[in-house]
Amino acid sequence: MDLFNIEIDETKNLLPKDGIVNYYGSLLLPAVADHYLTSLLTTIPWKPDEAVIFGKHYLTKRKIAWFANIPYAYTYSNITKRALPWTPELVELKKLVEEKTGEHFNSCLLNLYPTGNEGMAWHSDGEKDLKKNGAIASLSLGAERKFSFRHKQTKETVSFLLPHGSLLVMKGTTQTHWLHRLPPTTRVKLPRVNLTFRTITN
Numbered sequence: 001m002d003l004f005n006i007e008i009d010e011t012k013n014l015l016p017k018d019g020i021v022n023y024y025g026s027l028l029l030p031a032v033a034d035h036y037l038t039s040l041l042t043t044i045p046w047k048p049d050e051a052v053i054f055g056k057h058y059l060t061k062r063k064i065a066w067f068a069n070i071p072y073a074y075t076y077s078n079i080t081k082r083a084l085p086w087t088p089e090l091v092e093l094k095k096l097v098e099e100k101t102g103e104h105f106n107s108c109l110l111n112l113y114p115t116g117n118e119g120m121a122w123h124s125d126g127e128k129d130l131k132k133n134g135a136i137a138s139l140s141l142g143a144e145r146k147f148s149f150r151h152k153q154t155k156e157t158v159s160f161l162l163p164h165g166s167l168l169v170m171k172g173t174t175q176t177h178w179l180h181r182l183p184p185t186t187r188v189k190l191p192r193v194n195l196t197f198r199t200i201t202n
């Protein structure tokens with residue numbers, strides 16, 4: 001009996017149409033999630049995200065780091081970033097996520113939101129370097145935050161809370177038809193780390 005993931009149906013599609021989002025609940029026991037949060041906060045070479053928009057250079061308070069099997073160059077917001085080699089903790093987390101989802105990933109984008117003041121605006125992860133309709137697995141550590149989807153045509157929205165240690169997977173045509181975001185909130189004072197495991201094709 002799995003008391004931990006009680007009442008979570010991993011096969012249920014949380015989107016009403018045009019894509020698939022599955023919620024796996026807690027992938028990690030709280031103490032294990034605490035261990036990974038502390039180790040990622042201290043071992044990852046966090047850097048602000050950068051964008052060049054209409055020729056102006058922006059740095060975010062949100063921090064990122066990107067890891068992959070080979071040092072891929074990945075371009076978004078007019079900036080090219082190069083992937084770092086996996087750390088031992090990331091190899092362990094990737095294995096856990098792959099075992100749980102039955103999917104395989106060759107890269108991971110990490111985001112660090114120091115407080116609720118930082119979020120991520122509406123977007124879809126449809127960059128051309130990403131495998132078309134490939135699964136994206138999102139592991140959350142630290143402060144619980146709201147995560148929302150908005151249908152590109154109908155504007156229908158659905159939101160979920162992503163607690164410490166939880167796993168959510170977006171797949172199928174989700175990125176084609178839906179935007180997602182992490183809304184900022186004044187209520188959250190603690191950091192959150194999110195790992196999105198992805199498949200890059202070159």
Ligand SMILES: O=C(O)CCC(=O)C(=O)O
Pocket residue numbers: 109111120125138147180181182194196
């Ligand atoms: O922090 C999150 O939960 C979402 C991150 C995200 O959407 C992304 O990195 O593309």
Ligand SMILES: [Fe+2]
Pocket residue numbers: 123124125180
């Ligand atoms: Fe995203």
